[in-house]
Amino acid sequence: MPWCKKEDTTNAIITAKRNMQSSHHDVKMIQKLPEIAILFFIGKAIPYVLRTYECDELSAKFPRFLNPCPIYRFKNMEACFLDGGRGAPQAADTLETLAELGVKTIISVGMIGAFHPAFHVGDILIPSHALAEEGTSHHYYEDLIFAYPAHPLWEELKNLLPQAKSEPIVSCDAIYRQTLRKEEQWRRQGCVGVDMETSAIMSIGNYRHLQTAAILMVSDVHSHETEHCAWEWKVTDAMREAFTRTCISCVQRLSSDKEITK
Template identity: 45%
Template sequence: MWFYKDDYTKPVFTSEEQVQSEHGNKGILELPKTAILLYMKGLDYIKEKYDVELITEHFPGFLNACPLYKIKGQNEICFLDGGRGAPMAVDTIEICKALGVQNIISVGSIGGFESDIEIGDIVIPDKAFVEEGTSLHYYETIEYSTPNDDLFQRLVQFIPDCRVAPIISTDAVFRQTFYKETLWRKKGCVGVDMETSALMSVGRYLGLNVASVLMVSDKHPIHEDEVWQWRMTKELRQQMLFQVIDFALSLSYT
């Protein structure tokens, strides 16, 4: 744990300072209030279906300088690649916050390790257990993080065929052992990713409304004599992503 309750000093540099720095992008003053962050392939699918407009080639993240888009004629949402892993995910939402974003919807994939979950299932996590290190720079202790309740409830109502369940987020792709996944199942988790717990914990810390929509991309074997499977398809990703965009367009936060 790297949060010190007696540390009242300010950061060496902040997300607001990053935006205004030469390393950032001084041309962006404010973003739409809702941002869709992609943690899987998706930008090409959006461009195929929607008439998109480039906001900037250089989102002013410290780690994640990527293109940033919106739908033409629509100023309520923007979308961008959220990065990979908890540090890049949190860099992205810190910068989004500095640029006026209020609502974050992350779209990604999880490895499923529960017996009755299948590839292509959509999971909206009601909690994400923390096995990544980034959250522990914002909280003295934290076991799990949760989504913004209002955004979460709206998502669940909008995507009625989703599954609501806990997941876990980890930094170590190749240390997802059979022993650990047994312990994760005992917590009620159905899958694992690398970003969600940090997005929700730091989002709450920053006062952002954050929720995640995840698709089971691969099925982990439960026993060591079984085979790991990856069968996620372009069509499955498209279906989920378009549902999320339709949801974001329907938001009417005051």
Template identity: 40%
Template sequence: MTDTQNDAIINPVKGKKAPNLGPVAVMVSSETDLRFISGLMNLEGNNFTNLAMSKLYTGDDDLGNFSAVGPLVGAPYAAILLEPLIAWGAQKIIFFGWCGAISHDIKIGDIIIPSGAVIDEGTSKHYNADESEIAKPSPHIVEKTKDALRKRDITFREGVIWSTDAIYRETREKVEDFQTKNVLAVDMELSALFTVGKFRNVEVGAVLVVSDELSTFKWNPGFKNERFKQSRVAVTEVIHSLCQAI
């Protein structure tokens, strides 16, 4: 460990009652998606640990030892969950969340593989992030995720995401600026997750589904859109197979 990793007064540790986690963990923003993916991974039932305000499902199956945690929202809380996951044994983390379209080419229900995240949240700077740079995911997880989607003939887009804490300050000026920089969509967690992963020397990747659109500067919510629902189911199935591949 570097000195900067040892200088905190409070550090993530593995307590006596903490579960032993396998190398792969899935972080899921939505409770509905968490329940679905936990079922696919045979992690349903009462076999969970309370982790902050979320549930951490653990278990063993014939294909490996996985865990899944959620729901979660926002960069600070995402980091609060990621830290103990790493301390308890996770080394490869997949985040599954929702995002709002910024690009005119991105629509509700589209699936995005983030190649990076603009840092516009307050957590990353505490993990030595250069906020002028793009936070990056694990190249290995990105490639494996794309392979898993292609094997199922699922269309996806790849590109940069804007991560912000302030959903009520997504202004026209900011959206226009990010459109000129070819940013695809906006979320609340990714840049922090990628930054913490780099700081702790673990692999973090992500899959996002577009839940709403901001590209026309008028909010278009799509939370009840059928394509949005279908894409989420498809992504959970892909992540299940991905956990076995990475």
């Protein structure tokens, strides 16, 4: 049963713009942001970035509806960054709010659990598309199976990160229902790994006419054989930090290219 009906042309009860203007927030309104934003879906990424790069805090409370957090700007490039949250609803909330503040290009940086034998912990993946098994996207589209990145941005990222692989993934928000049978079904649909946000970033990005794409690092892998299916977290802090630096370097080059072509 579709959750989004084409004939429903009624207004939303709350929008990102109305939320920003409401008394829900007690900090100074952000007027405008750089056109490029990085959304980190890695718990330790923001503290590491702040220790490693020169940044300015733009606001102590980014005015999204769910769990406002600080938002920062790099001093040496036209890009801002913040924690994207956890799961599709918070990712959508963050993206909608960024769009209202002038952001046009959003790069999602996060982790993915792989269930394909060709992938290993530490591999970098730029998803070609994402099977939408999270619930949020289906309130934007009546009939959605796969969500796709903005093709020009996806191509740029692949050129900037030639070591990255590009395959389909699945986004699912039922953390404890990633069963062996479901993984087999996902593999039949071409998917190599699972996260919680990418399909929502892509689908809502398309809905809001934004350029969106994801860069993901494999954090854990397990065999699809029943007797070897035990899950274990394998990624290290050093791997996370190296991946974060790689992504920021990529965005820095992307930002420079955009400045040159203006």
